[in-house]
Amino acid sequence: MRLPFLPTLLVGGAAATMIGLGIWQLQRAEWKEGLIARYQANAKLPAVAWPAMPPADDSLLYRRAEGFCLQPVAWRAVAGRNRKDEPGWSHIAACRTGGGEGPGMQVDIGWSQDSKAPAWRGGAVSGLIVPDRKHRIRLVADSAAPGLQPSRPPTPATMSNNHLLYAIQWFLFALTAALIYVLALRRRQRVAAEAPKP
Numbered sequence: 001m002r003l004p005f006l007p008t009l010l011v012g013g014a015a016a017t018m019i020g021l022g023i024w025q026l027q028r029a030e031w032k033e034g035l036i037a038r039y040q041a042n043a044k045l046p047a048v049a050w051p052a053m054p055p056a057d058d059s060l061l062y063r064r065a066e067g068f069c070l071q072p073v074a075w076r077a078v079a080g081r082n083r084k085d086e087p088g089w090s091h092i093a094a095c096r097t098g099g100g101e102g103p104g105m106q107v108d109i110g111w112s113q114d115s116k117a118p119a120w121r122g123g124a125v126s127g128l129i130v131p132d133r134k135h136r137i138r139l140v141a142d143s144a145a146p147g148l149q150p151s152r153p154p155t156p157a158t159m160s161n162n163h164l165l166y167a168i169q170w171f172l173f174a175l176t177a178a179l180i181y182v183l184a185l186r187r188r189q190r191v192a193a194e195a196p197k198p
Contacts, residue, residue, distance in 0.1 A: 003185070011181040015174040022170035029163035039156035047126065050097070050105050054136040062156055065139055066126040067105050069095035075117035076134075082111040082149045089115045090151040092138060095122060106138035110148025120145035128153045 039062040050067030072093035080090025132138040140153035
């Protein structure tokens, strides 16, 4: 059977691209596993002082840290959970840390079912450094401000690693494309064989 050049080239190129994407997702899965292992190791390291400037990388994520909030200058409430896994609001203070250095410190000082900012005026805090969408990192305090409950911090174990499933999907897409093309070629061959000869 002679294969049509252009359709074979297109289907072969598409299947090769899908296989390449599957291999890339396998590499991403391995990278994500290493990242989660590093974050889990960070949680066992000694506490550090809150950095004057957030690091350019993620080296401090899930490390324990200590800092001092001289004064909360702004508040935001984000969807969060307490340690009983109840939904509500986590209250994050943008803190002045003194000396005019850096952007200060973001502190999740506790959880409540009300989004209204608490009356906390600052002080010494210790807790876990976690990712923050607006400010790169924030500190989830171990002890909550009066009237609040401690927020439940995220853990490396809750990070999603779906890259293996994505890889399997891409490999299946490539296999499906190849099978459909083979079936189409066989049908074309059968139609050609059944056509009346002139």
